[in-house]
Amino acid sequence: MKKIGIIGSGVMGHGIGQLYAQHGSFVTLYDVNDAALKQARTMIEDSLSAMVEKEIITSEEMVRTFDFLSFTTDFETAVKDAEMVVEVVPEVLDLKLKVYRQIEEIVSRETIITSNTSAIPLTELVQGAKHPERFIITHYFAPAQIIPLVEIIQINGTTDPMVLKKTQDYLTFCGKSPILLKKEVPGFIANRMQMALMREAFWLYENGIASAQDIDTVIKDSLGFRYVFLGPLEGQDIAGIGTTYNVGLKLFPVLDDTKTPHKFLKDMIDNNTVGLRTRKGFYEYTDESASAKIRTRNDNFLEVYKLRKQQQGK
Ligand SMILES: NC(=O)c1ccc[n+]([C@@H]2O[C@H](COP(=O)([O-])OP(=O)(O)OC[C@H]3O[C@@H](n4cnc5c(N)ncnc54)[C@H](O)[C@@H]3O)[C@@H](O)[C@H]2O)c1
Structure with missing residues (x-):
């Protein structure tokens, strides 16, 4: 993925953004306020420094990761031209639905939209979506840049098989262990x-x-x-x-x-x-x-x- 927009830069969003930037995607982290973005930047710095200390990455890789990261409070900048937009806002359905409406107004037809929801079924998240076939849940565990598992939830018969494949391939490329639920179930696995x-x-x-x-x-x-x-x-x-x-x-x-x-x-x-x-x-x-x-x-x-x-x- 060349460009990825992350909507919400809190506990989970900053870690997901860090992971994708470490794997060479241009990541724009968006949040509603500057303080959250500053905090996200500090958390990413701390996490990368710890990885350097443990010789998991080099200091050059740490510097390079920041070349792939940007932070903004301008929504359009974050999602325009993104191949994937990752929604990581608080677990409130109406808020998530509002964010999807905003995203779909700006992105191209091919953009994949993922949610990190902990518990809201995808069938509820896609209500009112212009293109429900491009939505998919990628459920991470904190700290997202470290814990390998990502649970993937799609809707059989609705989710575009290419959206699923691209998402699985990309997560595998990022060193994650994506697993696919065959059916929706509360709480996932x-x-x-x-x-x-x-x-x-x-x-x-x-x-x-x-x-x-x-x-x-x-x-x-x-x-x-x-x-x-x-x-x-x-x-x-x-x-x-x-x-x-x-x-x-x-x-x-x-x-x-x-x-x-x-x-x-x-x-x-x-x-x-x-x-x-x-x-x-x-x-x-x-x-x-x-x-x-x-x-x-x-x-x-x-x-x-x-x-x-x-x-x-x-
Ligand atoms: N914390 C966890 O361990 C964990 C694990 C798995 C999944 N999740 C899920 O991930 C999602 C985010 O959780 P979190 O723990 O990162 O929350 P968080 O509160 O740490 O971060 C959410 C961020 O979203 C921002 N935000 C609020 N409204 C926004 C909007 N309209 N547009 C953009 N940003 C907005 C907030 O300012 C905040 O920085 C939730 O759906 C949660 O259920 C959390």
Whole structure:
């Protein structure tokens, strides 16, 4: 893709823009206010610097990435002549629909429009679209420039097969792992699996089975360790389906199946103990330990990213 417009330069938009610029597309990041663009620029600088420090990219590549990036509060500049426009505005349907109307007024017939929505079905996003066949969901994970997965959702019989192919090819070129959902399903795949795990973690915590720290250790030092390189289904092939079937007969009936988020979560919200932001959540933080938590997370993600790249010979 020669030119890509990113609409919304927040948590996700800046990372997606960085990724595409690192892969040689001219990326224009748009936002409604200058402060958001300044912040996006700083976040990209920090991310690229960390990659240089870890020898994932060279400092020349960092400089070159900025040659491919521009920042604007002028909508037309961002989307005019773009081969792809990526919508990354807040998760509000009416806002997204308004943005699509604006985009479709300016772009050419061939421009692909993608959304990073977490949960809005594509069938709702294309209501009122002039050309619904050019819309596709590309759902990233934060930090978008690092986490490889992108879930792709199209509408069978509506989405142009060329739009799907171009999107898949481009994401693969950018080193991502695009996966295609065969059917639309709420929450797509990763968030469904994540929430199933979270529901059980919350139940274990609420029922005092173990401390927050021990529940976290269980995942980091068992499933998390394994899942970086081995998915749950291929893992079953190694373990043997029979074992899991028998365990399932015993465990499925007693797993948590609550239909609403656990009450203690609402209490935490009401008590303003929502995590790093309020310096208290499942753990307590100081200003220093809160920033250190983010730094360490990013650092560790880059180590895994580097390891995967080495294994893929890139
Ligand atoms: N944060 C995540 O981890 C995550 C992960 C996957 C998907 N998503 C999805 O990505 C989308 C964006 O989420 P985010 O976390 O980046 O949000 P964010 O609030 O960090 O960023 C959104 C940006 O859009 C800008 N904006 C608001 N109205 C706009 C408009 N009319 N035109 C252009 N820009 C506008 C805001 O100023 C802000 O900078 C949402 O649909 C969200 O559900 C988020």
